[in-house]
Amino acid sequence: MPAGAGLTLDHAALDRLMPMHALVSPTGHIRRTGPTLAKLRPGEGLQGARFLEVFELRRPRNIARIAELAALGPTALSLRLRDRPEMPLKGLSVALDTGEGLFVNLSFGIAAVEAVGAFDLNGSDFPPTDLTTGMLYLVEAKEAVMRESRNLNMRLQGAKIAAEEAAFTDTLTGLKNRRAMDMILARYAACRESFSLMHIDLDFFKQVNDTHGHAAGDHVLQVAARILKDETRDDDTACRFGGDEFVLIFHRMTDRGRLAKVAARILARLERPIPFEGHDCRISGSIGIAVSDDYAAPKPEQMLIDADMALYASKKAGRARASFVGEPGGGRPAVAAG
């Protein structure tokens, strides 16, 4: 630097103070760079290359010659390496004394996270005043904390699903409970999904309980639940309505022929003797069926009441049978559709 500049630094000091600086001649050639900036082109370095051929100037734009940049005075720069356009750099340029060219100091800014890997940089490549290593430390620390946070959230999510599952499950039979049934029916009604309700009441269950005890009763309920689960599809829902009453919800299945067949199979299986501790427990069942297609505006509560009446009709008719709502003897006549 010429005398009278007020300050003289040798290159070694400059390299340590600003290891990413470049001295650019008035012709636009890089005369010298700090050691870290040289690492952007491993092996050969940047010396001798044209500054604007190595770096694409994004801000200020439309600079064709270094002299134009020097004329702007101290200027903030946004640049990209032409070799690696994904690597943005920030910088500041100041003009040197007349005719001496330009002094540029560069930084990776927040792109340092990628840059340290891309150019194999280490702590000694940055001066102690540079916050790059501090920022990298923080990025890694935050990443580690976020990982823990994600793990915690996933465990909580798992626990929430398990709790919800438990809240909607009948503990004895593993079927859905009444709360779950109400929610599913409300959803179907709201979405105008067609469905059928099968209300099932076990017959002679009280006798099993009285004769063989509650353990036998519980066992019978579990066997009955297994049968109901077997006879429904994945899309259907089997609920324990309470005591020895069950409700099956058949999603988008309103064909009376098919429903009658399912009901007949269930009744046949319920009537098979259920062995328990050396005794045969014998039960039967009665079924009432409501089909959403029979209602102009299906309301779950009304359909449940109607299915219950159809069930009562089945019982009166001699048990082990199924009746549809609206059938002769099958409860309240359904409101004609449409």
Added chain:
Amino acid sequence: MHGLINRSIQCFLRDTYGAAAWTAVAAQAGLGAEGFEALLSYEDRLTDAVLDAAAEHLDKPRDMLLEDLGTYLVSHPNVRAVRRLLRFGGESFIDFLHSLDELHDRSRLAVPDLAMPELELRDHSATAFTLLVRHPYPGFGHVSVGVLRAMADDYGVLAFLEFQGRKDAVETITIECVEIDFTEGRDFALAAGAA
């Protein structure tokens, strides 16, 4: 005590002595087998209960257990994040020692409610130091001895460390670096995902 610290103790016991040992310790301490969550805080007495149970179950003095915990934090592959974060402290072991003064504030920058001990390094010569470890909960000095021993190894430095005792919430460690280039040490690159 912060969950991160409790969780470190849990992972140390599990990774070093096996899942069964951890389950036994957790049960004795009145803790579920799933143990601590890293991002929640717990009462100090739970940490106490776990450390006491571990010391009894493994028939090992608590101080030694804490020192092993420190070594584990730096050297076990399951917690390599800790070693990396510590290596950000400096290019050489001596730089690293000096960076310990900042550790308390650095960790607060990442996890504001994590109360790490306040560390203060005093140098007596270019190779002899005293580290003061200040924390209301006793034991961080022993953990620090394990951490420093493993970090010296990591930098390839032969160092002698000695725990001098606790007084007024401050635990004192003496550090003597005998040979700076004792071994090659382990590599460290700033780039994440590297060594």
